[in-house]
Amino acid sequence: xxxxxxxxxxDFTRARPKAPVSQMKDVATQMRRDIVTMLAEAGSGHPxxxxxxxxxxxxxxxxxxxxxxxxPAWPERDRFVLSKGHCCPVLYSILGLCGxxxxxxxxxxxxxxxxxxxxxxxxxxxxxxxxxxxxxxxxSAGIGMSIASRLDGKSYRxxxxxxxxxxxxxxxxxxxxxxxxxxxxxxxxxxxNNDLQIDGPVREVMNPHPFPDKWRAxxxxxxxxxxxxxxxxxxxxxxxxxxxxxxxxxxxxxxTKGKGVSFMENQxxxxxxxxxxxxxxxxLADLGGP
Ligand SMILES: Cc1ncc(C[n+]2csc(CCOP(=O)(O)OP(=O)(O)O)c2C)c(N)n1
Numbered sequence: 001x002x003x004x005x006x007x008x009x010x011d012f013t014r015a016r017p018k019a020p021v022s023q024m025k026d027v028a029t030q031m032r033r034d035i036v037t038m039l040a041e042a043g044s045g046h047p048x049x050x051x052x053x054x055x056x057x058x059x060x061x062x063x064x065x066x067x068x069x070x071x072p073a074w075p076e077r078d079r080f081v082l083s084k085g086h087c088c089p090v091l092y093s094i095l096g097l098c099g100x101x102x103x104x105x106x107x108x109x110x111x112x113x114x115x116x117x118x119x120x121x122x123x124x125x126x127x128x129x130x131x132x133x134x135x136x137x138x139x140s141a142g143i144g145m146s147i148a149s150r151l152d153g154k155s156y157r158x159x160x161x162x163x164x165x166x167x168x169x170x171x172x173x174x175x176x177x178x179x180x181x182x183x184x185x186x187x188x189x190x191x192x193n194n195d196l197q198i199d200g201p202v203r204e205v206m207n208p209h210p211f212p213d214k215w216r217a218x219x220x221x222x223x224x225x226x227x228x229x230x231x232x233x234x235x236x237x238x239x240x241x242x243x244x245x246x247x248x249x250x251x252x253x254x255x256t257k258g259k260g261v262s263f264m265e266n267q268x269x270x271x272x273x274x275x276x277x278x279x280x281x282x283x284l285a286d287l288g289g290p
Contacts, residue, residue, distance in 0.1 A: 001026065002023075002026040002027055002029070002030040002097075003026075004097065004103070006023075007023075007027065007062075007097060007098070008098075008099050010062070012061075012065065012066065012067050012068060012069065012098065013066055013067070013068050013074070013076075013077075014066060015066070016063070018063050018235060019062045019063055021231045021232070023062075024055075024058055024059065024062065024231045025231075027058045027062060027094075027097065028054045028055045028058045028260075029260070029287055029288055030093070030097065031054045031057070031058060031090060031093040031094060031097070032051050032054050032259075032260045032261070032287050033284060033287050033288075034089070034092075034093035034096070034097075034106050035047060035050045035051055035054070035089040035090060035093060036051075036261065036275055036279075036280055036283040036284065036287070037106070037107075037280065037284070038089055038092065038093075038106040038107060038109040038116075039089060039109070039274045039275060040274055040275045040276070040277065040279070040280040041107050041109065042109040042110040042111070042118075042274060043110075043274050044110060044118070044272075044274050045086075045089060045109065045110060045118060045272070045274055046086045046087055046089070046271060046272045047089070047258065047261070047264055047270050047273070047274070047275065048194075048196070048257040048258045048264060048267070048268075048270040048271045048272075049084060049086065049087040049163060049192065049194065049257060049271065050087040050088075050089040050090040051090075051257070051258050051259050051260055051261060051264065052192060052194045052228075052255045052256055052257045052258060052259050053084075053087060053090055053161060053192045053228070053253075053255060054090050054093075054259070054260070055228060055229050055230075055231065055234060055255075055259075056161065056190055056192065056228050056234060056253055056255070057090050057091065057094055057161070058094065059231060059234040059235065059238060060080065060159055060190075060238065061080070061094045061098060063235065063238070064078070064157075064159070064238055064242060065077075065078045065080055065159065066078045066156070066157075067080075067098075067127075069095075069098045069099040069100045069127070070099070072100060072126040072127045075152075075154065076154060076155075076156055077156060078156045078157045078158070078159065079129050079142070079145045079156060079157075079158045079159065080129055080159045080160075080161075081129050081130055081132065081138045081139075081141055081142050081145075081158065081159070081160040081161070082120060082128075082132055082138065082161050083132055083135070083136075083137065083138020083139060083141075083142075083160050083161060083162050083163070083166060084132075084135065084138075084161060084162060084163035084166050084192065085119040085120050085131070085132030085133030085134075085135075085138075086118075086119060086133055086272070087161075087163075088116070088117075088118070088119060088120045088133075089106075089109065091120060091127075091128070092105075092106055092109065092116050092125075093106060095125070095126070095127040095128075098127075100125075100126045100127035101115065101125075101126060101127075118133075119131070119132065119133030120132055120133070129145075135163070135165075135166040135169050136166060136169025136170070136171035136172050137171060138160050138161075138162065139160050139162060139171075139172055139175035139176070139179070139189060140171060140174070140175040140178070141160075142158045142159075142160040142175075142179075142184075142187055142189070143175055143178055143179050143182060143184050143187060145158045146158045146179070146182070146184035146185075146186050146187040146248075147182055147184065149186060155186075156186070157186045157187075157188060157242065158184075158186060158187050158188065159188050159189075159190065160187070160188070160189045160190065161189075161190050161192060162189055162190065162191050162192065163191075163192050163194075163197070164191060164192065164193045164194065164195065164197070164202045164208065164211075165196070165197025165198065165202050165205065166197075167191065167202075167208040167211070168197075168202070168205065168206045168208050173214075173218070176214075176215065176218040176220065177218055177219075179220070179248040180218055180219030180220060180247060180248060181219075183246065183247070183248075184248045185244050185245070185246050185247060185248065186244065187248040187249070188238075188241045188242065188248075188249050188250075188251065189220075189248070189249070189250040189251070190250070190251045190253060191211060191250060191251070191252045191253060192228065192253060192255050193211065193225065193228075193252055193253060193254050193255060194255045194256060194257040195257070196257045196266070196268050196271065197268075197271070198268075198271050198272065199268065199271075200268060201268075211225075211252055212224075212225070212252060215250045215252075219247060219248075220247055220248050220249060220250050221241075221245050221247045221248070221249045221250070222249075222250055222252065223237045223240050223241055223249060223250070223251045223252070224237050224251050224252035224253060224254075225252045225253070225254045226251060226252065226253055226254070227253070227254055228253030228254055228255035229255060229256065229259055234253070237251040237253070238251065257270075257271070258270050260286065260287055261282075261283045261286050261287065262286050263279075263282065263283075264283070
């Protein structure tokens with residue numbers, strides 16, 4: 001069980017010792033429980049891709065991102081951009097757990113007037129760096145943040161989470177070219193490579209592979225493919241990624257869409273469908289309890 005009090009004691013504003021793997025697993029499980037619970041309450045939204053990247057997002061927020069839940073606009077903060085904005089339940093969960101807003105706010109997902117809209121709204125929700133959901137735009141925004149850090153003489157890093165279906169968007173590759181051209185050395189992209197998108201296997205819709213060769217050809221340092229559900233592998237990849245090398249970096253993470261909920265794993269049908277009350281009970285049982 002996650003000890004929220006312990007989590008809230010962490011000083012996220014500075015470099016810190018790695019959280020023990022047992023704590024990481026507890027946080028990621030809580031995030032998955034939050035995701036299915038808030039989606040069932042909302043009656044709509046995207047479980048598959050949210051569940052699949054929970055381990056990566058937990059690893060970034062707990063161990064790498066320098067941020068301040070009490071001061072979301074802290075100028076020195078590292079930036080996290082959820083480019084695949086439809087997966088916002090994962091972001092809302094970690095923001096709630098870290099204390100950006102009361103954790104129970106997650107139950108207002110997609111309700112009229114809520115700060116937690118169906119796609120992230122940076123004007124409404126503290127901790128959301130940029131509104132997203134129109135796929136393909138987040139990396140370009142991240143480049144702007146990276147260049148701004150240089151112009152402002154600041155040392156923050158920019159983390160951008162991309163989907164593999166999203167990587168079929170032309171703008172992603174324009175951004176890939178621009179980031180290398182502008183030597184966006186503090187830009188760390190993370191690819192959630194779960195092989196599925198909205199209506200089928202990514203390779204069948206429009207094959208964006210081979211990712212490592214393509215990113216390397218665009219002038220990036222490529223790390224992985226790493227196991228996006230194994231904290232040892234995630235930490236090893238991100239440790240290397242935050243060591244500057246003069247180029248933008250992408251970590252490729254192999255993941256399972258729907259990870260943690262047996263009947264959602266690798267099922268394209270669970271891309272954008274909310275669990276019913278019965279589904280929720282089964283999902284929570286998979287995730288360690290009622
Ligand atoms: C520009 C744009 N086109 C289409 C969509 C509709 N859409 C929402 S999610 C999705 C698939 C995304 O697949 P992927 O990036 O692999 O996300 P994941 O599988 O991790 O959920 C699509 C096409 C969109 N949000 N934006």
